[in-house]
Amino acid sequence: MTAFMPVTLRFCDNKTMLIGSVADAETALRQQWPDKAAQAYLDAARLVRLAVEGTCCPRTAFEAFGKAARQQGILVAKPRSRAHDWLDAAANP
Template sequence: MTAFMPITLRFCDNKTMLVGSVADAETALRQQWPDKTAPSYLDAARLVRLAIEGTCRPSTAFEAFSKAARQQGIFVARPRSRAHEWLDAAANP
């Protein structure tokens, strides 16, 4: 089971990867990104490293990672499943 809701990334070399944990994010950061000098990428890399060391909350690092992926256009948007719709309907009667 993953620690976070998994996201799919498509890197510059057209490879895809499902990322659902800080450890997965660390692996993904070593792949081909459009701009590894972008501030959001550098911030995500720093926070992921700190989360692995235990000095940063994993949720903070994963959110920074997701933000960097979205900003660089490698985040693959997936439609919400019907299960999400059912859970939303159950949570909001």
């Protein structure tokens, strides 16, 4: 099981990667991104490095990573599964 809800990224070289942990995010940051000079990317790289070192909250680093991926348009949107609809229906009778 992963530490976070996994996200899929599609990099500039058309390779995809499933990321579900800070360690995965660290590996993903070394792949081909559209703009490695973008402020969101630089912030994510710094926070992920600090999280790996243990001086930053992993959730904060993973959220910054997701934000950077969204801003650069490499986050692959997945449709919600039917299980989500069933749970929503059960929670809201």
